Structures are given as C-alpha cells and as structure tokens.
Amino acid sequence: TQTVSQSDAHVTVFEGDSVELRCNYSYGGSIYLSWYIQHHGHGLQFLLKYYSGNPVVQGVNGFEAEFSKSDSSFHLRKASVHWSDSAVYFCAVSSNSGTYQRFGTGTKLQVVP
Amino acid sequence: DMKVTQMPRYLIKRMGENVLLECGQDMSHETMYWYRQDPGLGLQLIYISYDVDSNSEGDIPKGYRVSRKKREHFSLILDSAKTNQTSVYFCASSLSGPETLYFGSGTRLTVL
Numbered sequence: 001t002q003t004v005s006q007s008d009a010h011v012t013v014f015e016g017d018s019v020e021l022r023c024n025y026s027y028g029g030s031i032y033l034s035w036y037i038q039h040h041g042h043g044l045q046f047l048l049k050y051y052s053g054n055p056v057v058q059g060v061n062g063f064e065a066e067f068s069k070s071d072s073s074f075h076l077r078k079a080s081v082h083w084s085d086s087a088v089y090f091c092a093v094s095s096n097s098g099t100y101q102r103f104g105t106g107t108k109l110q111v112v113p
Numbered sequence: 114d115m116k117v118t119q120m121p122r123y124l125i126k127r128m129g130e131n132v133l134l135e136c137g138q139d140m141s142h143e144t145m146y147w148y149r150q151d152p153g154l155g156l157q158l159i160y161i162s163y164d165v166d167s168n169s170e171g172d173i174p175k176g177y178r179v180s181r182k183k184r185e186h187f188s189l190i191l192d193s194a195k196t197n198q199t200s201v202y203f204c205a206s207s208l209s210g211p212e213t214l215y216f217g218s219g220t221r222l223t224v225l
Contacts, residue, residue: 009153034213043117043203043216044156090155092214100146100171101214105155 002027004093006104014112015083021076021107023065023091033074034092034101035065044090050074061085086111115140119204119217126224132191134220136204144207145187146171146214147179149200156203162187194224 003026013019025033032051036044048059055067065076076089088108094101117138126132138145143164148156148171158171160179168179176198180188187206191198201221205214 036214036216041218043218044205044214045216046213049213100158100161102158103148103156105153 002031002093002095002099002102004091004102004104006089006091006107008107009105010108010110012110012112013081016080018079019077019081019085019109021089021091021109023074023076023104024072025074025091025093026072027093027095029095032094032101033065033067034094035059035063035074035076036090036092036103038088038090038106040087047076047089081109081111083111083113085109115215117204117206117215117217119202119220121220122218124220124222126194126222128196128224129193130224132194132198132222132224134189134191134202134204134222136187136189136217138185138187138204138206138215140206140208140215141184142206142208142215143184144209144212145181146205146207147177147187147189148203148205149173150203150219151200159189159202194222196224198222199224 034049035047038044050057050067088106090106091104092101120135145162147159162168162181201219204217
C-alpha cells in the first residue's frame with residue numbers, strides 16, 4: 001500500500017521569500033506524484049505531477065517540484081511567494097496500474113504580506 | 114467547460130435521516146470519486162467509480178453507498194446518517210485512474 005506523508009502541518013513565510021513544502025512517499029513500484037492546492041472554501045486544484053523523465057517538474061504560478069527516488073520525496077518549491085499563495089497544499093501518490101490517488105494530510109501555507 | 118459540480122454546498126441533517134449528495138461532470142471522464150475531508154486527516158477515499166455501474170470501495174466505505182447510472186453523474190448516499198459523518202465531502206473525476214483529478218467545490222454536511 002502506498003502512503004504519503006507531509007510532515008509540516010503549517011508553514012509561515014513572508015511575501016517574497018522562497019518556500020519548500022515537503023512530501024515523502026512510501027511505495028516500491030512506478031508511481032504518479034502530484035501536488036494540489038486548496039484555497040479556503042474551495043475544492044482542490046491541480047498544480048503539477050511527475051511520472052517519469054526530468055525529476056524537476058514545473059507547474060502553474062511559478063511552482064516546481066523535484067522527485068527524488070533515493071529520498072522517496074517530492075518536495076514543492078517556489079522561489080518568491082505572493083500573499084495569494086496562502087492555501088493548503090496536498091501531495092498525492094498513485095501507482096501507474098490504475099489505482100486511485102492517496103493524499104497526504106496537507107500543509108497550510110500562510111504568506112505574510 | 115471542464116467542471117465538476119456538487120449539490121448542495123451546505124446541508125444540515127438530523128441523525129438517522131437519509132442524505133443524498135450529488136455530483137456531475139461535463140468532461141465525459143470515466144472515473145469518479147467521493148472523498149471526505151476532515152481536519153488533520155486530509156482526504157480519505159470513500160468510493161471510486163470506473164464507469165456506469167462499476168463502483169469499488171475506497172478506504173472508508175462503511176456507512177456509505179454510491180450510485181452511477183450515467184457517466185456524468187455520481188451520487189453518494191448515507192442511509193441513516195450518523196454524527197461522525199459530519200464532514201466536507203468532495204467529488205472528483207479523472208480521465209482514468211491515476212490521471213489528474215478535477216474536484217468539485219465540496220458539500221459541507223452537518224449531522225446533528
């Protein structure tokens with residue numbers, strides 16, 4: 001069974017700072033890894049995903065994530081955050097054999113203006 | 114228009130009442146999902162549907178059932194709601210299993 005963990009429940013940074021949101025997974029086979037964003041009162045929206053190839057994937061709004069097989073990680077980064085990036089971010093993992101995505105518990109990012 | 118629509122947005126029910134949550138999508142996606150979201154637990158999968166009348170249990174199916182009679186429509190039913198089913202319920206769809214999920218805006222259900 002694949003699992004995904006997000007060790008930081010809350011992260012607070014100032015506008016213009018860089019940020020890294022951490023995601024670690026546990027699975028032995030080929031997997032899809034994704035990040036989603038949830039603004040308050042809304043559903044989740046897709047940010048980016050990795051399946052194979054270049055381990056650094058680019059997403060919308062300046063977000064990128066890097067896959068590391070050795071660390072079993074898929075951390076999300078942004079070089080310079082804006083107050084509108086304040087939201088909850090979810091990491092998700094699924095196998096490529098057609099099973100569903102499992103989500104982490106989420107990291108609430110607060111950007112202070 | 115690539116949209117997942119959930120109705121209603123807010124719902125208050127008494128313990129023991131039946132609850133029907135509805136979800137529609139306009140993308141002709143094969144796969145649809147029902148998740149619930151609780152603080153500190155993230156999203157937990159209740160049921161997954163691979164197509165019409167092809168439904169499978171997720172991680173927490175107890176107390177729930179689903180119905181999918183048309184590809185674009187997926188319902189979640191709570192027969193005799195319980196207070197511990199108070200939660201925010203999200204419907205999602207995808208082209209196939211591990212592909213990008215498209216989520217609805219959620220239904221906040223309160224069971225008193």
